Amino acid sequence: MLSISIAMPILLVLSFVVLGQALERLFAFWVRLRLPTAMWERVRDRLESAQAAIAARSGCRFAINGGFSRPPMEENPATDRLFSAWRHAALDLGLTPPAKVHSGGGSDANLIAATGVPCLDGLGVVGGRLHSADEFVHLPSLVERAQLTALGLHRLAAGEIVLD
Secondary structure, three states: OEEEEEEEOOEEEEEEEEEEOOEEEEEEEEEEOOOOHHHHHHHHHHHHHHHHHHHHHHOOOEEEEEOOOOOOOOOOHHHHHHHHHHHHHHHHOOOOOOOOOOOOOOOHHHHHHHOOOOOOOOOOOOEEOOOOOOOEEOOHHHHHHHHHHHHHHHHHHOOOOOOO
16 A cells, blocks of 8 residues: 655655565655645646556555645735835845745744735744754844834835735
């Protein structure tokens, strides 16, 4: 039995068992996928269409199980406008503007963005080694990011940033 399941939005777990003469072998491997929803749907369709061909050739069976627990955070025009406005606000404050980084992520921003609401993620303080005993914060970034957030929110409230 070849089983394909999605444990997380970026983790594809594949495992299969080959049965033979009182011997059972288990093979398992993990593949990290960072795919937009439309591409994942194409990959899944191709895997599903391969099931019959694999069974006919090898006698093995496999099933595709699971799904995304958090959809990927995909770009859209409104989010692009919001990001551009945030970059301009950083420049107006004399700060280095944030850069787009696709991390694969798994934050709540993925859930908000999936509803169609323009959403930015990762605009907090600068630091590193997250969720470890060695986690740290670059202290000057506390003030810089607070200023950037205040200016960005002020511009949104004042109608200076148009998202639709």
